[in-house]
Amino acid sequence: MDLLYFIHIPKTAGTYVTTAMAEALGSRFIREGHTVPPCTLRPWTERFGPAHFSSVPQDRCTVFTVVRNPFDLLVSMYSFGFPYWAPRYARQRQHLEWPFRSFREFVYKLCQWEDYPWIVPAQRKSLFFQLFDDSGAFLPDHVLRQESLESGLSKLSEALGIDIRPPQKPINVSRSDHFSDYYDKEMVDLVTRRFGGDLEAFGYHFGDYCGNDSLFCPQDLRFDHVTGTYAGISGMFQTHGSATPSGRLADVDMHPWGDEILSRYTGQALIAELWSRLRRRYGTASPSTGKTHG
Numbered sequence: 001m002d003l004l005y006f007i008h009i010p011k012t013a014g015t016y017v018t019t020a021m022a023e024a025l026g027s028r029f030i031r032e033g034h035t036v037p038p039c040t041l042r043p044w045t046e047r048f049g050p051a052h053f054s055s056v057p058q059d060r061c062t063v064f065t066v067v068r069n070p071f072d073l074l075v076s077m078y079s080f081g082f083p084y085w086a087p088r089y090a091r092q093r094q095h096l097e098w099p100f101r102s103f104r105e106f107v108y109k110l111c112q113w114e115d116y117p118w119i120v121p122a123q124r125k126s127l128f129f130q131l132f133d134d135s136g137a138f139l140p141d142h143v144l145r146q147e148s149l150e151s152g153l154s155k156l157s158e159a160l161g162i163d164i165r166p167p168q169k170p171i172n173v174s175r176s177d178h179f180s181d182y183y184d185k186e187m188v189d190l191v192t193r194r195f196g197g198d199l200e201a202f203g204y205h206f207g208d209y210c211g212n213d214s215l216f217c218p219q220d221l222r223f224d225h226v227t228g229t230y231a232g233i234s235g236m237f238q239t240h241g242s243a244t245p246s247g248r249l250a251d252v253d254m255h256p257w258g259d260e261i262l263s264r265y266t267g268q269a270l271i272a273e274l275w276s277r278l279r280r281r282y283g284t285a286s287p288s289t290g291k292t293h294g
Contacts, residue, residue, distance in 0.1 A: 002028070003028055006030065012066040013149055020166045064144065067202050069146075069209060075179040077106075111190040125225070136222040142156055151212075156215055159215070187245070218234055
């Protein structure tokens with residue numbers, strides 16, 4: 001292996017994985033943000049600008065990614081404010097509006113309201129569209145599951161012959177409740193109809209994943225970006241435990257709107273936050289000391 005390239009699907013422990021891999025491989029590890037597919041740049045919302053897989057010499061890369069149960073992934077996207085800017089990041093609410101006041105509204109606008117101008121159109125056909133090139137071929141050589149991430153990293157470490165040491169604590173954890181509390185039966189049906197291909201292709205349904213395939217690769221999997229349909233699904237995944245949709249949090253606005261939240265991202269607080277993120281990502285020098293931080 002020469003280079004290890006990470007296709008980062010938002011809200012799949014990407015920061016956690018990046019921290020571990022960057023420490024293990026240094027410049028041989030490549031992560032270009034919330035990745036778009038290669039060959040043709042597609043609209044996406046990377047916080048520091050669009051990413052280009054095609055800028056990397058692909059014949060030198062081993063490619064991997066992390067997937068997550070779509071039911072859980074959608075709740076995390078809503079809770080953390082993706083793909084739109086959530087109120088917690090908006091300096092002024094009147095300029096950057098979070099357009100969902102409940103998870104039910106989020107699911108309805110994504111899954112049922114066909115004319116709603118979703119900011120990432122490709123996401124309406126698959127939550128994992130980044131994993132396929134323009135011809136529909138599956139890109140990753142290795143796939144990990146967020147539900148069994150430490151086991152997957154251990155297997156990946158062994159497969160690649162590298163020493164991966166995961167961070168001691170979780171990073172960017174946005175909630176502690178179970179995703180089943182955000183759904184009622186109608187919402188489960190909506191997501192299943194919209195993302196049934198994702199669920200079948202990667203072996204998920206409405207329940208906690210309890211399989212042992214924490215590292216896998218569906219080599220024959222293909223995805224049609226036009227029709228939003230899959231081909232080559234293996235159907236050989238482990239079963240899940242069961243979960244009951246309670247709907248307890250389906251209609252609750254989970255995002256704080258107060259001035260105290262907005263004040264965290266103004267003035268010097270905003271500069272400090274952005275500088276902290278740049279240091280974590282690039283190991284850059286402090287403007288006050290000129291010293292380089294790793």
